[in-house]
Amino acid sequence: MKNVKTFFIKTYGCQMNELDTDVMAGMLKNRGLFQVADENDADLLIFNTCSIRDLAERKAMGKIGRLGRMKNRDAVIGVTGCMANAKKESLFNKLPHIDFVLGTNNIHDLNNVLDDVLATKTQINRTDGRFEHEIDYLGASREDKVKAHVSIIRGCDKFCTYCVVPYTRGPEVSRSPQSILEEVKQLTQNGYKEITLLGQNVNSYGKDTPETNCLFHDLLYQLDKIPGLERIRFMTSHPIDISTELMTAVRDLPSLCEFVHFPLQSGSARILRKMHRMYNPEQYMEKVLQFKEIHPAVVLGTDIIVGFPTETDEEFEMTFNAVKEIRYGVGFFFAYSPRKGTPAIRWQDDISEEVKQVRLQRLSKLQDEISKEQRSDMLDTTVEVLVEKISIKEDHMLKGRTRCWKNVIFPGTPDLIGTLQRVRIHSYSHQTLIGKIVN
Ligand code: SF4
Incomplete structure (x- = not known):
């Protein structure tokens, strides 16, 4: 292996992965490496992968696999992200040309792993089940100079039956309020105007650390006091944890934007039960109405999965009608795809691709019409x-x-x-x- 002077990182998936990429890029730059935009110029290639959807995983596997077939040079190749956590050392069987596998809970260890790979010339797997380390977020190398992502909680304890996150990212671990406040203060001093607080379920923040006496809304009240911080956003949320205190904070805190991700997933009680979402449509609707009563200007965003196993036409209509009634500001619609390692894999993926696509298109068309009406309502404002x-x-x-x-x-x-x-x-x-x- 030659001396490693340049690196290239390809990121798949969500904002959490983008932030992890920024952190790893910062660590490598501090080590003296230079980031390049063309993978052919890199001595170190990192693929920060996603396991949420089958397509994301196949894309990454295909890309890394092709590199192996072309590998006529001695670049170091590492796989990080959710796929690393899910597949661990078994990735070495499928991708024998890669040099290391680094889990999402281990990115703080990137430089040590790289040193070990270079010194021993052996394949290294470092994938802990639980997140226990403070990451150097202050050293993250951020491209955007106006908005920044800030991680506040990692992992998820909800175990929705279709989702790999609790298995890949592990249980919820909240970051200390002091460390978050310090990072946001520094970002604000560096000119950032907007921060988005990130976590698989930010509303659970602080529940695993009762000793800090700081739940999500408490953290928001503290962040709002930081001079120069104009906007706070957060994502993603689980409706079950959206509390009255949080709704009140959205109304009362000047910096907290009144746009809230409130993912419904399905309008059918039976499908929600099968998804293990822990609410039914009536309870969800009650919270929506409560939120709109507390803060009439709030705008909600949603995620919906269509074609979940056994979803009937009537159950899809319930979802369609809920979207029509709630009039979200933003909707992200997905066709269900089975994921290995999730409870839902035991159910037959019995809704055809064709039906899923028809359902997706109907929702997208509906949301387009709603969004167009919302834009029209904003004329002359x-x-x-x-x-x-x-x-x-x-x-x-x-x-x-x-x-x-x-x-x-x-x-x-x-x-x-x-x-x-x-x-x-x-x-x-x-x-x-x-x-x-x-x-
Ligand atoms: S709340 Fe459900 S969908 Fe979201 S990360 Fe946790 S298990 Fe996955």
């Missing part, structure tokens, strides 16, 4: 926009988001990036509001 970047599609236009996660473009100069602007909406396109800055 003035919204607060955090300016994020130059629009790549339109000349001399800037792009940003409202507090409720709507895309807005408007004329402006790059010096406004990172500032909050008031923008008057005069028109809209398929996905975007179009406006003009007002003083």
